[in-house]
Amino acid sequence: MNRHNEMETVFLSVPENESFARVVIAAFAVQMSPTVSEIADIKTAVSEAVTNAIVHGYEGTRGMVTLRAVIDGTVLSVEVTDQGRGISNVAQAMEPFYTTHPEQERSGMGFAVMQTFMDEVNVTSTPGSGTTVRMCKRIAPEARH
Amino acid sequence: MLQSYRDGSRLVVRLAGELDHYCAQSVxxxxxxxxxxxxxxWLILDFSVLQFMDSSGIGVILGRYRQMRDRGGQVGVIHMSPHIARIFHMSGMDRVIHQLDHQEAAQ
Structure with missing residues (x-):
């Protein structure tokens, strides 16, 4: 039978919730029997997306961040959504080393990390109303322990 | 508090816990x-007990690398997990930061 499961978690955009989001996605994905390396990939990508929502989406303000995940067979899809300020130029924001906060030593590598560790990354954003990052990763059945 | 020890002009710092945006400022x-x-x-970062790092860690490490470089110093890392090694590689940090084995770090 094709495995199917869904979950949604909503939390405040405070930095403490970056580790909370990583624990949640790891706990949800574990039913796919991922390898240690796959779990690390997923946690890292989610950490980047949630950090972006907190640092950029809700810069200087607070709002809610939604972490949604769907398991469909061997594919894990993850969405991280904020209702923050949005990104006016998504292509530019996704360029490696592009950062609006060099003074905070932000590396500008967040999207590059997501693209390295996940199979697909899509970003939709509307200035003034928020950003959604959609990512998916195939958890290869042969990789299962 | 980070554990560290000094050996002549070398300082070895053991990073612990999770190096994300939340922890980056205190680290x-x-x-x-x-x-x-x-x-x-020489600043040598020991990753043996670091449980997690994302791109916030890249910013922290590159910032310290620039400071050390500007004084003619260097930065090295030991005990890097394969996952953190990938982050080092994709960000190009592996071109400027030395991966040392334990013996080299102790010399």
Whole structure:
């Protein structure tokens, strides 16, 4: 039978919730029997997306961040959504080393990390109303322990 | 508090816990305090007990690398997990930061 499961978690955009989001996605994905390396990939990508929502989406303000995940067979899809300020130029924001906060030593590598560790990354954003990052990763059945 | 030990002009710092955006500021402050001694020529970061790092860690490490480089010093890392090694590689940090084995770090 094709495995199917869904979950949604909503939390405040405070930095403490970056580790909370990583624990949640790891706990949800574990039913796919991922390898240690796959779990690390997923946690890292989610950490980047949630950090972006907190640092950029809700810069200087607070709002809610939604972490949604769907398991469909061997594919894990993850969405991280904020209702923050949005990104006016998504292509530019996704360029490696592009950062609006060099003074905070932000590396500008967040999207590059997501693209390295996940199979697909899509970003939709509307200035003034928020950003959604959609990512998916195939958890290869042969990789299962 | 980060554990560290000094060996001549070398300072070895053991990073612990999770190096994300939330923890980056305190790690940055602590590392800056530790390397404020200008006689330190090598900053060696020990990743053996670090449980997680994302791109916030890249910013922290590159920032300390620039400080060490500007005083003619260097930065090395030991005990890097394969996952953190991938982050080092994709960000190009592996071209400027030395991966040392335990013996080299102790020399």
């Amino acid at each position: 940055r402050r602590e590392l800056d305090r530790l390397i404020s001694d200008q006689s330190i020529r």
